[in-house]
Amino acid sequence: METEVIEEVVKEISTRLELHLQTRMPLIIGMEDSIFTISSWIKGGSSEAAEILTIWGMPGIGKTTLAKHMYMLHCHEFERSSFVEAIGRRSAQQTCSQLDLQKQLLGDILKKTKIEENNADLCTSKVEKALSRKNTLLVLDDVDNFEQLDVLIGTKGFHPGSKIIVTTKDKSLTEKCSLFRMKFPPKHTKHALRVLSDTESVRLLCWHAFGNNDPRKGYEKEAEQVAKYCGGHPLSLKVLGSSLINKDAAIWSDVLEMLEAKGYLTDVQDVLQISFGSLSGDCKELFKHIACFFVGKEREFTETILKECGFQTSYGIKKLIDRCLLTIGDYNEFTMHQLLQDMGRDLVRKESPDKPWKRSRVWKHEESLNLLKKDKVNTT
Numbered sequence: 001m002e003t004e005v006i007e008e009v010v011k012e013i014s015t016r017l018e019l020h021l022q023t024r025m026p027l028i029i030g031m032e033d034s035i036f037t038i039s040s041w042i043k044g045g046s047s048e049a050a051e052i053l054t055i056w057g058m059p060g061i062g063k064t065t066l067a068k069h070m071y072m073l074h075c076h077e078f079e080r081s082s083f084v085e086a087i088g089r090r091s092a093q094q095t096c097s098q099l100d101l102q103k104q105l106l107g108d109i110l111k112k113t114k115i116e117e118n119n120a121d122l123c124t125s126k127v128e129k130a131l132s133r134k135n136t137l138l139v140l141d142d143v144d145n146f147e148q149l150d151v152l153i154g155t156k157g158f159h160p161g162s163k164i165i166v167t168t169k170d171k172s173l174t175e176k177c178s179l180f181r182m183k184f185p186p187k188h189t190k191h192a193l194r195v196l197s198d199t200e201s202v203r204l205l206c207w208h209a210f211g212n213n214d215p216r217k218g219y220e221k222e223a224e225q226v227a228k229y230c231g232g233h234p235l236s237l238k239v240l241g242s243s244l245i246n247k248d249a250a251i252w253s254d255v256l257e258m259l260e261a262k263g264y265l266t267d268v269q270d271v272l273q274i275s276f277g278s279l280s281g282d283c284k285e286l287f288k289h290i291a292c293f294f295v296g297k298e299r300e301f302t303e304t305i306l307k308e309c310g311f312q313t314s315y316g317i318k319k320l321i322d323r324c325l326l327t328i329g330d331y332n333e334f335t336m337h338q339l340l341q342d343m344g345r346d347l348v349r350k351e352s353p354d355k356p357w358k359r360s361r362v363w364k365h366e367e368s369l370n371l372l373k374k375d376k377v378n379t380t
Helices: 002-023 032-043 063-077 087-092 098-110 120-133 146-153 198-210 220-229 234-243 249-262 268-277 281-294 299-308 313-322 338-349 365-374
Strands: 051-056 080-084 136-140 163-168 187-192
Touching: 032 051, 032 063, 032 163, 032 187, 051 063, 063 080, 063 136, 063 163, 080 098, 087 098, 087 146, 087 338, 098 120, 098 146, 120 146, 136 146, 198 220, 198 234, 220 249, 234 268, 249 268, 268 338, 281 299, 281 313, 281 338, 299 313
Parallel strands: 051 163, 051 187, 080 136, 136 163
Antiparallel strands: none
């Protein structure tokens, strides 16, 4: 009797947890087939071996969105789980080391909030040991070289039944890591993400522009034409749609003219810049400031600094979030898609391509130091 009661309680908790996770899931349009395929992969396979899945595709196509959705859907089915986001970008930042990534992974697997280890090699050994002991769902997001995999997961393998998902722009990258040079490498599956169809593109654009999968009455033709120019690229559709919220038909026509001027299947950066161009002057400057200095930084800390710089942070940040140009991460930090951050920084570089001291912002430590040594700083 007691066993039956415990089983009922566990079942009820699992159901509520799944419902809670689903309410936090990112918007998914056009990925239904991928969700079915990857869910089958997670639930299937041998319980006697670990398996690796690589999700690959162009930047902005939804690799992270899909991986996060799958993680939230299935993480409670494993003894341990971890989602390590934006590995490539974080590895390139001067404020984030491989040890920070290892500590996050180890903390997730051991269920500890703080890891007291300052030696990267020892941390790798601890990660290897932890991964070998528990059935784990592990997502390594935005990996851009195989050394990052070696550092994070080591060479000892995983507990049987574990599932590892890697998102990357390079479909052959995963098999270059040390695990695949072992005598018995893990089974590896590759999953390519495609661009959206015309119908899916219209649905995604309309969701962000109108809050509905279908165009508002009188906007059917404009929605179809605007969506077509995005070439099925989800990030472009999301950002452009968000910039058209509550806009009348005249604004839609203006956007169409700008897209037509740039040509069919417009470059992703061109689409993103049209959305950026619709911001107010203050919001443009705020976007560039965050892109250059504050991606990955804690929100409250950043807002305090930005207020001291004269920005209307509450209004501006809300506007950037509403336009899908900025998001807030799980740890209340500012996050921004790499394409958007690259666009913001490129806008600053173009202010003076060959003379960094004439730009409004300098974010690389070595450039800042050189300018200070030469006493060449733009004070305007």
